[in-house]
Amino acid sequence: MSKENPSSISFETAFAPTKLGNSGLSLKSRFFKAATYEGMADHGIPNQKLIDHHVSMAKGGVGMTTVAYGAVSSDGRTFKDQMYINEASLKVLKELAVRVHDEGGRVSMQLTHCGYFTKNKTSKKVLAPSKIFNAYGFLSGLIYSEAMTLNDLDRVANDFETSARELQKIGFDAVEIHLGHGYLLSQFLSPLTNKRKDQYGGSIKNRSRYPLYVVDKVIKSVGPDFPVLVKLNLDDGIKGGFSLKDCIFVSKKLEEIGCAAIELSGGFTSKSPFYLLRGSVPLKGMIKNASSVAEKLTMALFGPLLVKKYRFKENFFLEKAIKVREEVNLDLIYLGGIDSKKGIEEVVSNGFNFIALARPLIHDPEFLHKLKQGEIDKSGCNRCNACIVEMDREGIKCVLN
Template sequence: MSTIFSPFELGNLTLKNRAIRAGCFEGMCQNGKVTEALIEHHENLAKGGIAMTTVAYCSVNFEGRAFDHELWMREEILSDLKQLTEAVHKAGGYASIQLGHCGFFTNKNVIQQQPLGASPKWCMFMLSKCRSMTEEDIEATTEDFVRASVQARDAGFDAIEIHAGHGYLLSQFLSPWTNKRKDRFGGPLSNRLNFPVEVIRRIREKLGPDFPILVKMNQEDGMPEGIQLDDAIQIAQAFEQAGASAIIPSSGFTSKVPFLMLRGNLPVKEMVANQNSLVKKIGLKLFGHFMVPKHKYQALFQLDGAKQIQDAIKIPVIYIGGIESKKDMETTLKNGFPLFQLGRVTIQNPNFINEVYNGELSESPCDHCNRCVAAMDAGGVYCVSNIKGFIN
């Protein structure tokens, strides 16, 4: 039997196989609440054979959100989250949750205040400018990360995934593109690491030595002024020292090069159709192809950088990016990654792992049209090609 289906120990968990569902924003949390659709989505993934599913982007506080249909961690939703984790456990899987903060690309209409960031910066997608976080803001947000992590564990999550990549707040501090500070949180990488490292360190202290703390980060931001692979190696080492259980190296900056983490088609037409704001609709229609750069897709597109990070640290690196077949999953394992995350292939087919296990499938028909990305903000993520009959 393929090693894909052999167990792996991560902290206090024994994952039944090597496949973890990547955090893929579901767009199913209207008013920031857990819905039946969200529970069913993750229950289906667990039924489909994945060892651990990941509830995508959950803000650690009210101020960290870009959308109204995003979760934010609070007492009020814990019993509903508990229902979700119970449903996943009953279906035979573990549940993880991605915790983060959008920083300078939070939506001022949703959070009813000026967005916060490492340094003042204009966001062309949100049409707003953030203010620089004070030391008090940084301390309060660090504590929000800790509280949210404890609440996630109390709601039955088996692991948490801290979002320190994709241009979210913690990566805004890491990246020289967004961090122009002159204090102990800005300047050299050792300073830019201070806030994210303190977040991980305090969560580890609070959750004890064995609770799995996964950290998603960038192996490259995607622009010359941003994080490059040599910085990423040092960042991964610092996160390991701070207490991370595993690193997930991805790439891209949501507000600048959002499709670097995905590669493939740019679904500009669908993004325009799903946009509520007329100004943004017109902006995207006219300038979408200039505002959002396109990146060529290839299978296993993060492999080389991820390998260099794996060589530099002792904790597991969880491979993510462009896995589309049984052969790709086996290639990641052969390259020394003990675990991998799957995004689009499991949006296209939540039963992907079971079907590979049963020998019914060896390759996903997902064609990286990326229309699922546009769909997630229009009522909930789904494979548009499946519905329109382009696939299967």
């Protein structure tokens, strides 16, 4: 599949079966559940809540549900109890895949590495493209990252490849490699965090060299029938960061190496976290969730200055995403503020192949069914963003329900 004539997709056909990229993978609709960190693991092992969460998405009509933040190694976690791809987690994830398939859905795993954005003190060292101050982890004693050596680059790339192969073996239908939001591969892409002087730093051609190598390595390893998707920033949302021009360059390269689809996103977790989310900033809940008195105090004193608020409007990334749609032919997944039937119609009329949603489905997993049947024409999500506070409690959920 490739860039489609906008007239070939409508609100109605978005709910019809289709295929993903050139892989031949059949999906029951064009809707994706976007990866949203669930916080549903016990000591790093996925629990029953995670299974039920993604089964509810498949029941609700999404073609593909995406399990969020599957770290490719123990030192790829942002904190020690986060899930990573190992024998114990794969056992539960295999059951998750079976259950999603029973509901006619498909399931993908978002594969990533945190880079320097970590407070995981069990890591042997904090890795990043360059030596970077770690505002997220400095109160845990992880003040600076170490610039990755060539051996580090090889090891982490192998971790991505191995994780993808293991997920393929247990019945997952695809993987999504995270090149966005300020995690390791995004840190290579952004000139704010990549200060290298070798072949992996400087121009966007060089800054994208390692992330593209990782994606290409995974694609070649899993074969043409197993889709490898990428989450990529339209931009970082901060001055001097990864730009829309950079995004178009990387998107064209991803098309060349056989990426199945790109999910366009934005924001840099440690610098512009609500650039992606938009809406209210639940600062009180974030302070309450802080893991130490020092973190609570820091957040209380400086949170309003450090965490910028962005006004929500439906399809807030669409104007920039259209610029990418005009330049590339591979499948594109639109993400960013879809809230209604009208919003979906606007996205598909601009030639996007798939639609990714998160908060409307967290608010109500039956959102798509109700929309299709005409029971509602708009999500009940009010963009309070209190759901993200729940990630660090008992798992992501809508506080309105």
